[in-house]
Amino acid sequence: MNMPADGKQIDFREHGLTFFGTITASVTHELNNVMGIIEQTAGLLDDLCVGVDYGRPIEIEKLREISGRVVMQVDRGVDIIKRLNFFAHSVDESVREFELNALLKNLVSLAQRFATLKKISLEGRFNDFEHTVKTNPFILEQVVFICIQLAITPTEKDSRVILTSQQESTGSVILITGPPVPENDETKSKMELLRALMGLIKGDIELTAEDDRIYFKLTVPNISNEE
Amino acid sequence: MAEIRVLLIDDEEELVSTLVERLGIRNIEAEYVMTGAEGIELLGKKEFDAVLLDYKLPGMSGLEVMKQINELYPRVKVLLITGAGSVDEGGDEVPEEKASDVLLKPIDIEVLIAKLREAVGDR
Incomplete structure (x- = not known):
């Protein structure tokens, strides 16, 4: 606790936790978006496979494009995790x-x-x-x-x-x-x-x-x- | 003719472009824009039955966009989409009576279509 001039107490621990929570909520929201995109992309692949059963062939270029989308989102996810990890280590030592x-x-x-x-x-x-x-x-x-x-x-x-x-x-x-x-x-x-x-x-x-x-x-x- | 015409408003382009493709495969005519202002503009030019609207949008928030759509285009049904917890994150309550439904990300396409049919059928 700290007592500033106006007499109000500042709870630094609480502020620290709020800040940690704000950042974590934002990062997990971003990760959720990444997961959502990967899920939809996998779903699209599945839709195209169902189309094959009905005689609609999948073009190789389309498969390459879908695979590229997944790789891009995995890279994005890895980058987000690295950022969160770096941030989390900032509380290791005071x-x-x-x-x-x-x-x-x-x-x-x-x-x-x-x-x-x-x-x-x-x-x-x-x-x-x-x-x-x-x-x-x-x-x-x-x-x-x-x-x-x-x-x-x-x-x-x-x-x-x-x-x-x-x-x-x-x-x-x-x-x-x-x-x-x-x-x-x-x-x-x-x-x-x-x-x-x-x-x-x-x-x-x-x-x-x-x-x-x-x-x-x-x-x-x-x-x-x-x- | 398409069964339902839906406009998706979300700044996650990869997500909405893939959803548009998947909805198209299921005979649902879908288009996307990435801001609320673009969405309101497009609604003035084209007929849509429903809007799938992200709660967290850059600039004009999802709730502001929903308010404008409800005022300007009351026929159009609005379904809000949100990441888990982001409703609390913004400190606002989603007024469910103004949205036809609220969906959590990640979105299950079959659930989405069922909700769209339900909302559009309610008109």
Whole structure:
């Protein structure tokens, strides 16, 4: 538990579980779609086989096309499982050293469905060099995901949400930019939670607005296992 | 002439294109679009008996699309499809009185056809 200035208690364990559940529900929804496509494709193959019994031959090209569809969905399923597995391992140790861009790329992939449902383009632009950071990966994932949730607000204007990262003297910096965030109680409570979570990893969060865009700047210092 | 004309609205193209093919084999005329806006536009141009509508759609949600279809084309029966649990995920209740039926993914083609016949026969 944590006690912020307004006296309300924040249950980090509960927030962590909610976040884990949100991601797992989304991933399993995607997997369910993959299974549904494979099931329908197998059904189509079966329909074509029944047609053969009635004298309608199956063309080899059609079989190749169907087999290609199955392979494509299996590849998609494997990719989804890898993403979930990577995410699930972020709770293995409370503090560890990891490659920041790999974690961010995975999170962008996991958050893609949430952005798509709001018709917003979510993009990670990361440089190639290794960018290691020592902190709590699960808390960092929660922070970045909440920023993405706030940024994927449908708007008539520029609705791209872009994530980048860079190294600064104060630590690793993650920048998230997107359309303006609505000023309401939900935003207020998410900002409170973001500040409290960043406090847990000794980091800093800044939110600025400029030219109809918002900019989240997350500074993530290296922390030791005792912190 | 086809027994039933159905429009599928779902952004999972591989899923709906395969369903369209399988329904066609069973003499059910089917077409698909991937957004609610395209679906409402197509309903204004072509006659359909039923719409098979995904609950989770990009942009306009399945529930919003269903509301518009019920208002603009009350003759057209709407069957909602959803992944298990995604109704809770959205925090909304599916108003069953507005949908002819709610089907869970993965969809059994024979169950789908039975539900379509039942819905269209109800008109």
